[in-house]
Each structure stands twice: as structure tokens, then as C-alpha cells.
Amino acid sequence: MFRYIIPAALAMISVNSHAVVGGQTVSDQDWPYTVSLRQIEDAENNLLSDHRCGGAYIGDDLILTAAHCVELAPADNSVACIGHSGDAAENNCFKLFESVVHPDYDEQLYLADLAIYKLRNTYNELELPAATIITEQQDAQIQPGDILQILGLGSTSYEDYIPAYQLQGAAISIADEATCNDIAQVSAPSGFDASNYLCGGEQFKGPALGDSGTPAFVLKDGQYQYAALVSHGYNYMGIFTRLGDHLTWIEQTKAALTDPAPRLEVGPSQTWFLSDTHPKIEHTQVITNLSDEEKIIESIELAFENDIDLVAHDCSVLAPAESCSINLEANLPENNYERNIVLISTASQGLSFLELESYAESIAPGVENWEPPFQEWTVGDINRWAAIEGGIQNKEVLAEDRYLRGSLIGPATLSFSAEVSGASNYTQLSVTMDDNIVANFSGHCSAESMQIDIPDGEHVMEFHFKDTLIVEDESSITLSDFTLQEGTGDTDQLQCAYRTGTLLTLSEGDDTNGGSNGMFGIFSLLALTLIRRKFT
Known part of the structure; x- marks a missing residue:
């Protein structure tokens, strides 16, 4: 613990958890991989607890x-x-699934004070920036006197706990x-070893209560490398x-x-955008045997009959590290x-599986008082975006994607x-x-005005709304008041609140390898397709 006096009431807050004193408010966007760990x-x-510990998304x-x-x-x-603090602190809050503590961790000496959590992620791919971990060569270049950039969401005072x-x-x-x-010699349980730790701070600047685990x-x-994390202090x-x-x-x-487990690598899921001027796409998916054993492929087939077709494949028996190809075709x-x-x-x-999606692009409808800078926008599933005054909206989303690009x-x-619920x-x-x-929202979030700087030249912007699993709770998204102008404007404070969801249980089954979801994901997709066909 830090060697300073704290009131008895504050001592109930973990004295092994520390935060930044003498710092300045920094932009969440500059450090989008910082993490606040909170209990439910x-x-x-x-209702979530206050900030308990820090971390970094890797x-x-x-x-x-x-x-x-x-x-x-x-x-x-x-x-x-x-990636967020302030009014948006409860944005992008994901349940934890499991934790792995370093086997050499010593809670008395703080040796190997490291752990990794796995998220209970329900998305096929979590679209969030990750911190870049330092390499062995870069770590060897660190010298006393180098600058260490520290972050924190804990106390801004050593004398009192002021988060x-x-x-x-x-x-x-x-x-x-x-x-x-x-x-640190007065209270340190063991001598400081620079090969295992970095050390820094002063009386009016450094980590304090609430910042354990936060990256430095x-x-x-030419780039900030994730070199260390807050462990303790004296x-x-x-x-x-x-x-x-x-x-x-x-x-x-x-x-x-x-x-x-050793598995068959089927490659990333595919999303295709088609239009009247680009009505068909041909794609080759590479399948690789990442295991140490021979894989005998018994069959490859599509789950449904629709505008996505399996043309051919050359997969039969794959030796370790050997690959084969699947040829696919998607029509408008x-x-x-x-x-x-x-x-x-x-x-x-x-069973392994690969998810495929195709979208038809269409011209955005004219809406009074709406000045969209986009020339085309994409609709998903059987329901189109609804035009509202000043924007577009989609309510009661049921486990599907929405694009605007x-x-x-x-x-x-x-x-x-934007308003996401x-x-x-x-x-x-x-x-x-x-x-x-450039931005990511999850839970219930809203902002009357968000600003995104567009650099010189032509750039593709995409808004992608995902509601991946079936939940009893309705979801909705509203995007409005689009303008494109010179210069910069003021961005309203993003406000977010954590929201739990109740799953609709479709079936039970064991997890499968080779895909991002297990059997529950497959049953969800199968059930959703049946629902969609019923209304088409």
C-alpha cells in the first residue's frame, strides 16, 4: 500500500488499489482501450458498483x-x-467470463502481479481498439529518465479518497x-528489481487509491506501447x-x-454489399487445419436455400497446416x-461453421429537415429504416444488423x-x-451532437448496429441531424447507462469449434432465418 494516512472509512476501500494524483483530464478517445472493472x-x-480496478483491452x-x-x-x-469515463462510464460494459492469474503471483510480495480476464462476449467480433503490448526489443530500450504515461480513474488525492x-x-x-x-525501503516487502518492475512518481504526482491494473x-x-500496469506503491x-x-x-x-483446442480454422465471417450496379460477388474462403492431426472433412453444405450459393470446394482430407478452398457466390x-x-x-x-451475410444498398429517401451527407445507405433484414423528421430510426430490432454507409x-x-437502446x-x-x-456504443447511450473529424481526401464512413443474440428486451437505434461542415463544433457529453438483457432460450447444446458462437449461436441463426422467411 502507499505509505500515507487515510481515514478508517476509506481503509475499507482496498488499500491495494491505486489512482492518478496530479494529473489532468485526458480524452477517452486518445486511450480507447482503458478499462474500468466494476462489480454488478x-x-x-x-446497478453497477463504483470503479474497483483498472485494466486494458488487448x-x-x-x-x-x-x-x-x-x-x-x-x-x-x-x-x-x-474506453469511456464521465457520463459515458457505463458504455461498452461487458460481463466477465473467467480469469487466469499468473502462476508466479505472490500476494505478499506482489511478484508477477498479472491476470487476464476473458469477456462473456456475445458478438461475432468485438469492434474495439486494443492496446499494443510492448515487444521484447522495445522493453530492453527502456531507461531511467524515460517518460511513463500513466492513466487512472481512482483517487485524485493521497489524503482523501476522491475518485x-x-x-x-x-x-x-x-x-x-x-x-x-x-x-521505498521503509515499507517495501522486497527489494525493487528493475527487470520485473518500473518505478516512478512523486509526492504530488503519481498513482493512488483506485488505479491498480491500469495500463502505463x-x-x-513513434507510438505509445503498453509497457506496464499499476501494481502497488510505497x-x-x-x-x-x-x-x-x-x-x-x-x-x-x-x-x-x-x-x-486444436481446430479447423474456417476464416472470418463475410459481409457483402450489393446493388443494381454490382449485383453479384464471387468469393473464395480458405479453410486451414491448425491441429496436429489429420482432418477428414465429411461434408460442406449451406444451411439454407437463398441468394447465397456454394459453388464448389476442394476439401476432403487435410494434413496438419494444410488448406483447402470453398468457392461462394452471392447475388443481390x-x-x-x-x-x-x-x-x-x-x-x-x-461441426464448424462460417457465417455469411449480404445486403442490398439503396438510395436514401428524402426526409424533411434532413441533410444526409451519404449518397447511399444499406438496409438489413426484411425491415427498412423508418424515416423520421430529421433522421432515420429502427425500433424493436430482433437479433439483426443495420448498416448506414x-x-x-x-x-x-x-x-x-444518436440514441442507442x-x-x-x-x-x-x-x-x-x-x-x-472512431466510436462505439453499447447499452443505452445518447448524444444530441457527436462530432467526427474527416481528414483531407475521400473516406468511407460506416454506422454498424448489431443486436446479435435473441433477447426479450427490445432494442432500437435512432440516427438524425446529419450535417457535414467545415471546421469543428462542440461535442455533447455522451451519456450511457448499463442495461442487462434476458435471453430467450431456444435450445441447449455443447459449444463447437471453428466459429465465434457455439451451438446456441447456430440455433439462434436457424430460428431467426425461419422467422424471417415466415414474413417474406
Whole structure:
């Protein structure tokens, strides 16, 4: 713990959890992978606890944090809120599924103070930026005196627990081993070893209560690299677990959590956009045997008969690391949207599957008082967006996707209003520019005016709303007041609230390999297709 006096009431807050003092408010958009770990205090009333610990999203539905944070935010009753603070702190809050603590973790000495959470993700692909973990070569270049960029959502005071409302950041100098040992020697349980830790801070600037697990970065090769995370501290000196000493464990744990069994790699799901001028697309999907055993492919077929066709394949017997190809063809869907599934049956593994979607693009309808900068927009499923005054809207979404996409020419600023309502783990609105995420919303979020800077040249903007699994709760999305103008404007504070969702149970079954969802996902897709066909 930090060596300073705190009131008895504040001592009930974990003294092993720390935050930034002497920092400044920083933009969430500059650090979109920062995480606030919170417990679910009352699921029925959508009530989350205050910030318990920090972390960083490292991709593949994984959160890297401090090992001692697992006790403060147990995986079976906590969420990871990614990339936002302030009024939007409950945006992108995902339930945790499991945690893996470093096997060498020592809770007394804070050795190997690392853990990785896996999210209970319901999306095929979580569209969020991930922190770039430092390489072994970059870690070896870190020297005393280098600047360490620290972040925090915990206390902004050493004397009292005053949690930060918005993300705080500060730049501190990395101390050498002798200085750190000299300052921390009174209360440190063991000597400071620079090969395992980074050390830095001062009396009026550094980590404090509430910031354990929060990432720290160094500037290497022109980019901020995720180099360490807050572990503990003594006498105002923050001590950070150095990631470079644990890169092998991080990679092995990531592999175990994301690919626990040797499998058949079917490749990414496919989404195609078609129009009257581009009514057909031909696609080749590569299938690879990632296991150490031979895979005998018994059959490959499509789940449904629609405008997506299986043309041919050359898959039969695959040796380890060997690949084969599936040729697919998608035609302009008559009902604006088609979904299909490639079912791949193997003798030893069972069923693997690949999801396919095709959308028909159409010209946006004229709406009074609406000045959309998009020339084309995409509708999904059997229901079109509804025109409202000043914008478009889709209510009562049932486990489906919605797209709005078009080309914009900069430099300019895109302004729009948005309101998204749905279960936090089951609905998501992603805004991308040239396939790079610029905003992401999940749960119940609204803003009267959002601003996105469009750089010079032509760029493709896409709004993608996903409601992946079937829930009893209705979801909706409203986008309005689109304008494209020169210069920049003021962005309203995004407001978000965590919302739970109640699943409609369709069937039970074991998970399968080779796809992003298990059998529940397949049954959901099959059931949804039957529902859609009933109304077409």
C-alpha cells in the first residue's frame, strides 16, 4: 500500500488499489482501450458498483489487469467497461467470463502481479481498439529518465479518497533502481528489481487509491506501447509490473483462452454489399487445419436455400497446416438482406461453421429537415429504416444488423445525433472511418451532437448496429441531424447507462469449434432465418 494516512472509512476501500494524483483530464478517445472493472451490485435494477480496478483491452475479448484485482472484481459477478469515463462510464460494459492469474503471483510480495480476464462476449467480433503490448526489443530500450504515461480513474488525492469522474493522465519520469529502493525501503516487502518492475512518481504526482491494473505506456518507435500496469506503491512511489518480463506468459494465456483446442480454422465471417450496379460477388474462403492431426472433412453444405450459393470446394482430407478452398457466390438479395451458414462436418471435430451475410444498398429517401451527407445507405433484414423528421430510426430490432454507409470528402466535420437502446452485452453501434473505429456504443447511450473529424481526401464512413443474440428486451437505434461542415463544433457529453438483457432460450447444446458462437449461436441463426422467411 502507499505509505500515507487515510481515514478508517476509506481503509475499507482496498488499500491495494491505486489512482492518478496530479494529473489532468485526458480524452477517452486518445486511450480507447482503458478499462474500468466494476462489480454488478443489482442486476435486476442495472446497478453497477463504483470503479474497483483498472485494466486494458488487448484484443480477442481479453482484459489484462493486476492479479490482486481479481479479488476486487470477481469474474462471476463483474463487468469490464471499456474506453469511456464521465457520463459515458457505463458504455461498452461487458460481463466477465473467467480469469487466469499468473502462476508466479505472490500476494505478499506482489511478484508477477498479472491476470487476464476473458469477456462473456456475445458478438461475432468485438469492434474495439486494443492496446499494443510492448515487444521484447522495445522493453530492453527502456531507461531511467524515460517518460511513463500513466492513466487512472481512482483517487485524485493521497489524503482523501476522491475518485476521478473522468479519465486522468500524467507523465512521470521512470526512476532508477537505486532511487526506487531508497524511497521505498521503509515499507517495501522486497527489494525493487528493475527487470520485473518500473518505478516512478512523486509526492504530488503519481498513482493512488483506485488505479491498480491500469495500463502505463512508453513512447517507442513513434507510438505509445503498453509497457506496464499499476501494481502497488510505497512513500508516493508507484511500482508498476513490467510486461516485458512476462510476454511469454501473456501470449500463452491469450492462446489458451482464445483457442483452447486444436481446430479447423474456417476464416472470418463475410459481409457483402450489393446493388443494381454490382449485383453479384464471387468469393473464395480458405479453410486451414491448425491441429496436429489429420482432418477428414465429411461434408460442406449451406444451411439454407437463398441468394447465397456454394459453388464448389476442394476439401476432403487435410494434413496438419494444410488448406483447402470453398468457392461462394452471392447475388443481390430480393428481400434486402440474406444470411446463410456454411456447415463443415469433420469426422473427429464435429461441426464448424462460417457465417455469411449480404445486403442490398439503396438510395436514401428524402426526409424533411434532413441533410444526409451519404449518397447511399444499406438496409438489413426484411425491415427498412423508418424515416423520421430529421433522421432515420429502427425500433424493436430482433437479433439483426443495420448498416448506414457512404463516402465523405474532407477536410470537414461530420455531426450527428444518436440514441442507442439495448442490452449492454447484446447490442452495439460501431462507427468506423476507412475500417478504423472512431466510436462505439453499447447499452443505452445518447448524444444530441457527436462530432467526427474527416481528414483531407475521400473516406468511407460506416454506422454498424448489431443486436446479435435473441433477447426479450427490445432494442432500437435512432440516427438524425446529419450535417457535414467545415471546421469543428462542440461535442455533447455522451451519456450511457448499463442495461442487462434476458435471453430467450431456444435450445441447449455443447459449444463447437471453428466459429465465434457455439451451438446456441447456430440455433439462434436457424430460428431467426425461419422467422424471417415466415414474413417474406
